[in-house]
Amino acid sequence: MTLDTSTEVTSAPPSGSRGARARSREWAERISRAVPSIGLIVLLALLWAAAALFVPEFANGSNLVNILRQSADLVIAALGVMFVLLIGGIDLSIGSVFGFSSVVLATLVFGGTPVPLAILIVLAVAAVAGAVSGALTHFGRIPAFITTLGMYYILFAFAQMISNGLALKLPPGTMLQGLSRGTVFGIPNVVLVAAGTAVVAWMVLNRTPYGRDVVSVGLNRQASRLSGLPVSRVAVGVFMISAVLAAVSAILLTARVQSGEPALGGLTGTFEVITAAVVGGTSLFGGRGTVLGVVVGAIIIRTIGNCITLLDISSLLYQTVMGVLILIALIVEAVRLRQKGGVE
Amino acid sequence: MTGPTASAPSLEGTAAPASVLSAREVVKYAYDETGAPITGSDVRLLKGVSISVRPGEIHALIGENGAGKSTFIKVLGGAIPAEQGEVAVEQQPVVFGSSRRARELGISVIWQEFSLSPKLSVLENMFLGEEITKHGLLDRSEMRRRSTAALARLGVQIDLDRQIDSLSTSEQQIVEIAKALDRDARVLILDEPTASLTGVEADQLFAVVQELRRKKLGIVLVTHRLDEVFEHSQRITVMKDGATIGTFDTETMTRESLIQKMVGRELGSYFVRPNAVAGEAVLEVDGLSCGRAVVEASIVVRAGEIVALGGLVGAGRTELCRLVVGADRATAGTVRLRGRDISRWTLRRRLDAGIAFVPEDRKSQGVVLAMSVQRNLTTRSWRSLSRRGILLSPRREQELAESLISDLEIKVHTPLQAAATLSGGNQQRVAIGKWLVKPSSLYIFDEPTRGVDVGARRALYALIAGLVERGAGVLMVSSDLPEVLGMSDRVYIMREGRIAGEYAAAETDESELLRAMLPETHAEVAS
Numbered sequence: 001m002t003l004d005t006s007t008e009v010t011s012a013p014p015s016g017s018r019g020a021r022a023r024s025r026e027w028a029e030r031i032s033r034a035v036p037s038i039g040l041i042v043l044l045a046l047l048w049a050a051a052a053l054f055v056p057e058f059a060n061g062s063n064l065v066n067i068l069r070q071s072a073d074l075v076i077a078a079l080g081v082m083f084v085l086l087i088g089g090i091d092l093s094i095g096s097v098f099g100f101s102s103v104v105l106a107t108l109v110f111g112g113t114p115v116p117l118a119i120l121i122v123l124a125v126a127a128v129a130g131a132v133s134g135a136l137t138h139f140g141r142i143p144a145f146i147t148t149l150g151m152y153y154i155l156f157a158f159a160q161m162i163s164n165g166l167a168l169k170l171p172p173g174t175m176l177q178g179l180s181r182g183t184v185f186g187i188p189n190v191v192l193v194a195a196g197t198a199v200v201a202w203m204v205l206n207r208t209p210y211g212r213d214v215v216s217v218g219l220n221r222q223a224s225r226l227s228g229l230p231v232s233r234v235a236v237g238v239f240m241i242s243a244v245l246a247a248v249s250a251i252l253l254t255a256r257v258q259s260g261e262p263a264l265g266g267l268t269g270t271f272e273v274i275t276a277a278v279v280g281g282t283s284l285f286g287g288r289g290t291v292l293g294v295v296v297g298a299i300i301i302r303t304i305g306n307c308i309t310l311l312d313i314s315s316l317l318y319q320t321v322m323g324v325l326i327l328i329a330l331i332v333e334a335v336r337l338r339q340k341g342g343v344e
Numbered sequence: 345m346t347g348p349t350a351s352a353p354s355l356e357g358t359a360a361p362a363s364v365l366s367a368r369e370v371v372k373y374a375y376d377e378t379g380a381p382i383t384g385s386d387v388r389l390l391k392g393v394s395i396s397v398r399p400g401e402i403h404a405l406i407g408e409n410g411a412g413k414s415t416f417i418k419v420l421g422g423a424i425p426a427e428q429g430e431v432a433v434e435q436q437p438v439v440f441g442s443s444r445r446a447r448e449l450g451i452s453v454i455w456q457e458f459s460l461s462p463k464l465s466v467l468e469n470m471f472l473g474e475e476i477t478k479h480g481l482l483d484r485s486e487m488r489r490r491s492t493a494a495l496a497r498l499g500v501q502i503d504l505d506r507q508i509d510s511l512s513t514s515e516q517q518i519v520e521i522a523k524a525l526d527r528d529a530r531v532l533i534l535d536e537p538t539a540s541l542t543g544v545e546a547d548q549l550f551a552v553v554q555e556l557r558r559k560k561l562g563i564v565l566v567t568h569r570l571d572e573v574f575e576h577s578q579r580i581t582v583m584k585d586g587a588t589i590g591t592f593d594t595e596t597m598t599r600e601s602l603i604q605k606m607v608g609r610e611l612g613s614y615f616v617r618p619n620a621v622a623g624e625a626v627l628e629v630d631g632l633s634c635g636r637a638v639v640e641a642s643i644v645v646r647a648g649e650i651v652a653l654g655g656l657v658g659a660g661r662t663e664l665c666r667l668v669v670g671a672d673r674a675t676a677g678t679v680r681l682r683g684r685d686i687s688r689w690t691l692r693r694r695l696d697a698g699i700a701f702v703p704e705d706r707k708s709q710g711v712v713l714a715m716s717v718q719r720n721l722t723t724r725s726w727r728s729l730s731r732r733g734i735l736l737s738p739r740r741e742q743e744l745a746e747s748l749i750s751d752l753e754i755k756v757h758t759p760l761q762a763a764a765t766l767s768g769g770n771q772q773r774v775a776i777g778k779w780l781v782k783p784s785s786l787y788i789f790d791e792p793t794r795g796v797d798v799g800a801r802r803a804l805y806a807l808i809a810g811l812v813e814r815g816a817g818v819l820m821v822s823s824d825l826p827e828v829l830g831m832s833d834r835v836y837i838m839r840e841g842r843i844a845g846e847y848a849a850a851e852t853d854e855s856e857l858l859r860a861m862l863p864e865t866h867a868e869v870a871s
Contacts, residue, residue, distance in 0.1 A: 026758040207736050209726035212719065220712040226671060226703055227723045227778060228695035287714060 071302040072194035073249040078276035080245025083238040088286025089144040093151035098265025100155040101250035106260020130243030134236035159262040168260040180255035202291040218286035363396040364562035370429030397562035407583035421453035422446030450530030462509035494522040514545035615830030618809035620648035626817035632677030637663040639841040645817040652832035660841040700779035704790035710775030718745035718759035769800035
């Protein structure tokens, strides 16, 4: 500080301003990363404003709560599939994890198993199914598209066999009823469960070594492996997360309809969940996805569904809109990747 | 159209011959994450770069990593646009950002990453996308004639029906050059052409380049190898921090004076010899084999010792390293780390037990390009940065990253920027930095200084010497013989998958090592 005055004097002002610039660069970096999520929130706000103007009954307090209630199951399942998408995989089995979990839960509860135990069993079974998909994909080097489509049909068949293809009504008065209908300070329980899931998912993704591993493996599997990251644990684990969160989602749906439904979900269900994640800015090429984005993506989809119901238009239109949405999201992604390639 | 060249005399001597390629005051902005230009004059990627290349000269373009050489030749080749300045070929202006226009005017760039299709033949690659047709059908005989003619002009013979990936790297480059020649290139820009070549291959390439020089092409040679600059170039343009320092006649320069221009400071001894005594064996490899890539290789690396692994490209050096760390599975043999047999351990377990591995290809294996510098540096520390291994402390993570960034002098705007935005030498420091948090017993570096400039090289050597002084053993793959002799204590030479010899670095020389690398001739086999 005291010696070497000649260089100190000349270099001090630029180095001082560089410190300030480094800090502003850091903020610029953080803000630019949040831009996609902020954009989605703006999109949702515009959607709600437009719906309030053109859809009768939309801007009604109970309808808005209703949308959030309906979004809960989609948010949870989409957060699950986000982890698979983050490593560049895909999980087509979600739709039948819904029906299968629903049937298993109802059968257990009907047979007298205490509800908490039944829920644990359902989650454990889903985890096993996810582990099988993940292990086949990772160790067997089979594309996830194929293993999870296989798992879809296996679970679909199990659900049909267990239930004989029929809905199984839940006995009245179980705690599953309270779960679905209850509220805390006016907020529906299911919304709280979804919010809790989102917070945990955010913590896992952003504040745990495992979340770091997932993103790194998704961006470059080879470099991650050579850095000593537990690639197998990531590659199998994300499918377990996806299946378990799909099962959580199925438990909420089962509680809502108060019966075990083998037809819950289906391929449409799979499609809806993946659409929510992709509309929420999750890349199908791996490495990119945010919890906030996925949550907003799921709410956008349920809002559109809500409007279509209120306007009493054919539900086929809903599927058309889904298809258009996923195409738009993918085009945006493709354009983004191309631009990025151009700059580098 | 003649304006720019008329006003350019200040750059060259008054009686200078006309230039075939001239670029004046090229300015290129950096862009932020949103794609908006950052206009501040001190953060520009190019701050007014000029060059003038005469017909029939090899013009070396040199500078440290991050000096802007790559960006500049991308602008010259029309791969990316620039904001200001002029580029012209024989007074014909080049349109910025149009590689097609640049090609039409005769600028051909041979990039470090080839644009050839590996699974197609030489002939198919010569006319890929620009096939010659006759009556709507491919005119193979015409394409064959022209390809043969182009290769003949270079004085080489390559079978046109061979698949590209069966050619050596230098042969692939020659195919690219022949392709450029067939399209009447006036200016040939070579982007570090010898970075992945062995000495023999480089000689083959320069024979071709000298041939082009006699044919009055202007040749721009981007390189880090000063030997090449002095041996082959007539003039040298030095870049530093996005600006041109100047253009010099090669005859008037010495190695030292050139290095000084590049780094702006004196270099002491180029290599950094560690002050350490070899101790116990850290790594003992015995009879390790994997197919024909590695055959019964046995080596020892001791604590406090740098062991170099030399050989031609494809001799099995990288493969041997990968077997040692467990990235690939050996078919026979044992690997011991500090006396413990780790032959059956997984990659992860070996790394955790104290092997650090910095792979050859940093862009695809050394770093995760799309991930931030911070996360790349802390990759091996996420678990130790977490309370009870669960929740990570972002503050401690950032502190760790910042201390590594300042220790290794990595040039970043913020630790959060993507590793892809760094220059090659800085990326290499990130790739190494993640292994420095927790000391390892054995460090394996595969071509650590490839594509790294002089100043940064010296810093890397000092870093490696420091590791050895702290008691680690280092195994270093290198194709650079002065580096092998300057840095290592012992040298193993690999040839066709086998260890062909072991030498004490102090008692051998380049020619002996080179002889050991070259494949045996039939006469030698017979005797």
